[in-house]
Structure formats: structure tokens, C-alpha cells
Amino acid sequence: MKYKFLYIISFILYAHNCLAQHSFDIASIRQLGLITVEITTVNGEIPTCDYISAPEGSMGHTCTNQNKVPCKIDIYDHDNILYSSGEYVKGVSGATIKINGNTSSYADNKPYKIKLQKKADLLQRNDDRFEDKNWRLLKDAVTLKTMIGLKVNELLSLPWTPAYKPCNVILNGEYIGCYLLIESVERNSKCRLDVNKSTGYIVERDAYWWNENKYFATNYFSSAKGYRWTWKYPDEDDVTLEQEEYIQDYINTVEESIKNGTYEQYIDVLSFARWILAHDILGTWDSGGSNLYVMKYDNSENSLLQMANLWDFDTCFSMNKNEFSRYHDATYDFYYHYLFNSSNKIFSDTYKQLWNEQKTTILNELISFINNYALSNEATALQLSREYHAEKWNTDINNIYQEAEYYQEWLTDHFNLIDPLINTNTNIHEVSCKKDTELYHLLGIKVNSANKGIYIRNGRKYVVK
Numbered sequence: 001m002k003y004k005f006l007y008i009i010s011f012i013l014y015a016h017n018c019l020a021q022h023s024f025d026i027a028s029i030r031q032l033g034l035i036t037v038e039i040t041t042v043n044g045e046i047p048t049c050d051y052i053s054a055p056e057g058s059m060g061h062t063c064t065n066q067n068k069v070p071c072k073i074d075i076y077d078h079d080n081i082l083y084s085s086g087e088y089v090k091g092v093s094g095a096t097i098k099i100n101g102n103t104s105s106y107a108d109n110k111p112y113k114i115k116l117q118k119k120a121d122l123l124q125r126n127d128d129r130f131e132d133k134n135w136r137l138l139k140d141a142v143t144l145k146t147m148i149g150l151k152v153n154e155l156l157s158l159p160w161t162p163a164y165k166p167c168n169v170i171l172n173g174e175y176i177g178c179y180l181l182i183e184s185v186e187r188n189s190k191c192r193l194d195v196n197k198s199t200g201y202i203v204e205r206d207a208y209w210w211n212e213n214k215y216f217a218t219n220y221f222s223s224a225k226g227y228r229w230t231w232k233y234p235d236e237d238d239v240t241l242e243q244e245e246y247i248q249d250y251i252n253t254v255e256e257s258i259k260n261g262t263y264e265q266y267i268d269v270l271s272f273a274r275w276i277l278a279h280d281i282l283g284t285w286d287s288g289g290s291n292l293y294v295m296k297y298d299n300s301e302n303s304l305l306q307m308a309n310l311w312d313f314d315t316c317f318s319m320n321k322n323e324f325s326r327y328h329d330a331t332y333d334f335y336y337h338y339l340f341n342s343s344n345k346i347f348s349d350t351y352k353q354l355w356n357e358q359k360t361t362i363l364n365e366l367i368s369f370i371n372n373y374a375l376s377n378e379a380t381a382l383q384l385s386r387e388y389h390a391e392k393w394n395t396d397i398n399n400i401y402q403e404a405e406y407y408q409e410w411l412t413d414h415f416n417l418i419d420p421l422i423n424t425n426t427n428i429h430e431v432s433c434k435k436d437t438e439l440y441h442l443l444g445i446k447v448n449s450a451n452k453g454i455y456i457r458n459g460r461k462y463v464v465k
Helices: 004-018 026-030 145-155 221-226 241-260 271-282 334-340 346-374 377-393 400-424 437-443
Strands: 035-042 051-054 061-064 069-077 080-084 095-100 112-120 132-140 164-171 175-184 201-206 228-233 293-297 431-432 452-458 460-464
Touching: 026 164, 035 175, 035 437, 051 346, 061 346, 132 221, 145 164, 145 271, 145 346, 164 377, 175 377, 175 431, 241 334, 241 452, 271 400, 334 346, 346 400, 377 460
Parallel strands: 035 164, 431 460
Antiparallel strands: 035 069, 051 061, 069 080, 069 095, 095 112, 112 132, 132 175, 164 175, 201 228, 201 293, 452 460
């Protein structure tokens, strides 16, 4: 579907904003049409951090020593105030803000984590069950990827879909860019991930475990390539030795059951199929990386290990249209290589059935969602805000209307191309190749004589000679 009229709208907006430099005063930012999150810290203190790289044998770059800065938060719709946290009083009012993220924290415009001193719904849904203390400001408003990814999460009925709003952010009177104000991944039985308060678990398979105070390893493939498990719930400061031993033993049992084909006794197969199908639909390049959460409602025998919600959509739409996001490398990416290739076909059959039952509805819903969003008043306001963001940080800007057309066409082609691969089980075939730097992004390694061997990526076997 073409959207030539959207190009006309985008051109008019772009031309209008290129005629003069923008004014970054608060009054002008409030009139752009998005909500404005205004953060005022005590004594003007700025959130800071130090940067560290992984120790030998591990991976990644991240930040540490983030200072939790006390602050006041006000949220405006134009000049109408929607929310005020009040001045910072520990345990009573106000909030703290700190830099968040891993590699994303290295950029000049940084992501942040907000912790309110009193629960509230910063998205103003007029329902107290959405109140919580923990919120995030993500830089993801400069692309539609996260919005589309969360829509797929919702359409596939994963346990919870984080709610969000694009916003402009002012820090101590200075415009710092366009963000997504979004719910944090955490336990909240009323509105987020629902696990038992006393005996439930949410843990993350984490490449950045070495930057945490508490973590654990399991016996088999989930801890390969330097991964470990870190704590989302209970908090690492609160977890007991008994809790740590329980979930570690349970995940070890899960891994053994995946190896021997008895996995349906220990995992929620449908949630695992939904999670990987979501990434396959989105063409995610690093679906098996960090931000991979599993949950267990309680410590009873009836409670199975579930996949939680999707998070981090930076590499969506990165694969070729006829490829899958799932990495089947036995040493790299979680459990899916074993589940797809198990002699027990319950998982693979569930995955295929899920696809065939929902593919048409999901594609239609995604196309409609993207199109409707591109035509919305919020999208117009977001496009204007992106222009301000680009000027502030001297970056290129993604045009919403071009994005909308691109993602709709990409998804339509992608669904048509992967459908016969899923249904004929021909998604795995062998391709021989010699040293080729073009394969770097595909394989995630430098293809050279030091890395000879067989690599299974995206449903294809590559023999590096």
C-alpha cells in the first residue's frame, strides 16, 4: 500500500521546520503536541555515571556508579498540568532519576530510570491499578520499532504488554529530546508481570551479569557464551539463599528436560512459542541476547516456567525478509535450537499451529495499527518533536510517514516469504561460504581463519571454510 499523501504531509512539515531554527524554550516545547515531562532536580544536580567494559571472557559495554538524583516531576499536556510528584521528600513525594541502559547509555542523549516516592500512573489512565513507582524514559520515540514490537507482543498474548506514551523531556529547564515514557519490567500483580509476592520469580538471562551484585549460573546452554541469570524479582537486595537455590535448581531441571525431551512438564510451551514467533515476525537480529525474561508464578509443582514480555526492539526488521530472527546456534541463543530440533514435537507443533491460526489476523492488525498511527494527531506531534530532537542532538531524523510505508511493506513481504518455510520445515538448509566480511552482521562474528566451523543462524547452516 502506498501513502503518497503521507509523503506530502511529511514534506510540508519538514519544509516548515527547515525554514528556521527551533526554539527550545519550555513554552515552545509544550506546544508541540506530545506530553512534556519536566524534571527538576534538587540543587540542579545532573545524573552521571561511569562506563565499564566486560571482563575477559564476557561481553558488552555498560555503565556503573549511576547517581540517584532526587527530583520533582511535572507532566504537561500543552499548558495543562496532568501530574506533579511534588518536591522530593524521601518516602513521601518527588522521585529519583538515574541513567539507565547498557550501550545506549554511552550516547549524549541518555535513557533514564525514574523511581517515584509515591505510586502513581504517569500515563494518566484514570485507574489506580496502574499506579507504580518504577518508570523508564527510553530513546525509542525516534523510531516506530518499539511501538510495532509491543503491538506484536499484545497480539500474541504474551503475559503483559508495557504501556507507553511518546513525550518531550525537559531536564532542569533544558530540552533533552524525544522519549518514550514507559512502564518498567517488574512484578505488579495488578497491571504488570503477575507472580506471587512471596514465592514468585522473574529473572533475566543477562549478558551484563558481571555488572550486578548477585547472579547465578545454570549447568547447560543458558549460561553459554558468558551469560548468567540476574534478578528482577525478588530484588537482588532482598533475595534469600533459599530462593536463589530454588530457581537455580528449577532452571537446571528445565534445561535437562529440554535436552531429554520432557520439557512440557516444566515450561509453558505456548508462552515459549509465542515469544519466539513474535521475534520471527519482527525479524529481530538479536532475539537471544539480553532483555530476555522468564517468570514462575510460585514455587508449586503446578507453576511452570514462562516467557515474559518482549523488551528492546532496536534490531527489529534487521533480517532479510525471508529469514527468521531465531538463532539456532547451540552455544549462543537460549533454548530454541533444542526445542525446534527435539524428538518431542510438542513445541514445534505448537509454534506452527500458532502461526497458522493467527498469521492473517496479526498481519491485518499490524497493517491497520501502523496506518492508523501514521494518520493520528500524535504521529503529527511526534514528527514535529523528532525535528526538534534531531536539531538538538545533530542527528538524522526518521520520517514517520516513510517509516509507516516501509514497515507495512516489509511485514507483508516477510509474512508471505516465511509462511511456506514454516509450513514445509525447509527453513534449515546448508550454505557453504569462504571468508566473507559481509557475513559479519549475519553471524555475529568476524569470518576468518580463526573462526572456521559450522554456524547455524536464522534457520540456515553456514560452513565457514
